[in-house]
Amino acid sequence: MNNRISAASIAAAIGVCVAYAGPAQAEEKAHQSVADDDGALCLTFGPQSPRDISKVDGINPVVFGLAPPRTEMELxxxxxxxxAEHKxxxxxxxxSDGEHGGYACNETGSLSEAELEPLEGEFHGVAPGDTIEVHWVHTTCTAEPGPGLGSCVPEGCENPVLRVEAQTFLVVNDRDALDFMDMVSVKHGGGYFQPGVIPSNTGTPVVYLGSTTGPSYNxxxxxxxxxxxxVRPQCAKVDIATVHEWAEMGNVFEEDHSHGVRQLVTAPELLSSID
Structure with a gap:
């Protein structure tokens, strides 16, 4: 693949996700390392995401430099x-292995009745007891926060470097849980747009080279x-009321629903090695 990737080509490729329709418990099917259900592995591409972050092996030959720290990039x-897309x-x-599948927080089955109490809201596809994986996307392009990943690769920015900070949350009906609004707020400091808060007590993030995600890829x-x-290795609980508030108040990202998942990439040929 040509190493020179334009903003337009990336924006077209890192496209759209669809609304979530609800989890269904299922046994995990065995993944093959030689081919996916839809055909042969796409071996001409670089390392892919999401992955099991507890496994470090990968033999994809494409190597590129790590992105700068997020504090030196634009949110x-x-x-x-x-x-969760990652495991x-x-x-x-x-x-499940569908686009509304993925992984749930380990504490899901031990939530209290109060934590699972339904709550009406406007952020479609998220209810108490659900797991969500939040992605804070950063770019080296001169960019402002906006809707879709196309906001990260504006016209005229060639070969953008991208970083995604990821945290998985267990959504509960509990006002003492984390406030989602704190984490999706946007501030401007040090010359860059930055997120308000990303949890710092959910384990040391696993840093690896990968790709964009979403259910259009396999x-x-x-x-x-x-x-x-x-990618942070542990879940944190977040208050459902504040998740709904994000959509009800409106946000610069125009997010009003939670997206589907790309199934776990397991073929070593499509994974980078984690140091």
Missing amino acids: CNIHTHTN GPGYSVFV QSQCSPAKVTWS
């Missing part, structure tokens, strides 16, 4: 997926984007 987009020590409960249909991921 360009925030969005959520239901359930980690704190979110290893398999939900092990046969790969993403061309090169992304540095920083």
Whole structure:
């Protein structure tokens, strides 16, 4: 693949996700390392995401430099997926192998009745007891926060470097849980747009080289984007009322629903090695 990737080509490729329709418990199917259900592995691409962050092996030959720290990049987009796209020590409960599948937080089955009490709201696809994976997307382009990942690769920015900070949350009806609004707020400091708060007590982030995600990709249909991921290994609880508030108040990202997932990439040929 040509190493020179234009903003337009990435924006077209890192496209759209669909609304979440609700989890269904299922046994995890065995993944093959030689081919995906849709055909042969897309071996001409760089390393892919999401992955099991507890496993470090990968043999994809494409190597690129890590993105700068997020504090030296522009926050360009925030969005959520239901359930977790990655698999980690704190979110290893398999939900299903569909675009509304992925992984749930390990504590899901032990929530109290109060934490699971339904609450009406406007952020579609998220209810108490759900797991969401939040992505704070950063870019080296001169960019402002906006809707879609296209905001991260504006016209005229060639070869953008992307970083995604990821945190998985267990959504509960509890006002003492984390305030989602704190985490999706946007501030401007040090010359860059930055997120308000990203939890710092959910374990040391696993940093690896990968791609963009979303249900339009699988092990046969790969993403061309090169992304540095920083994925926290443990879940945190977030208050459902504040998740709904994000949509009800309106946000610069125009997010009003939680997106589907790309199934876990397991073929070593499509994974980078984690140091």
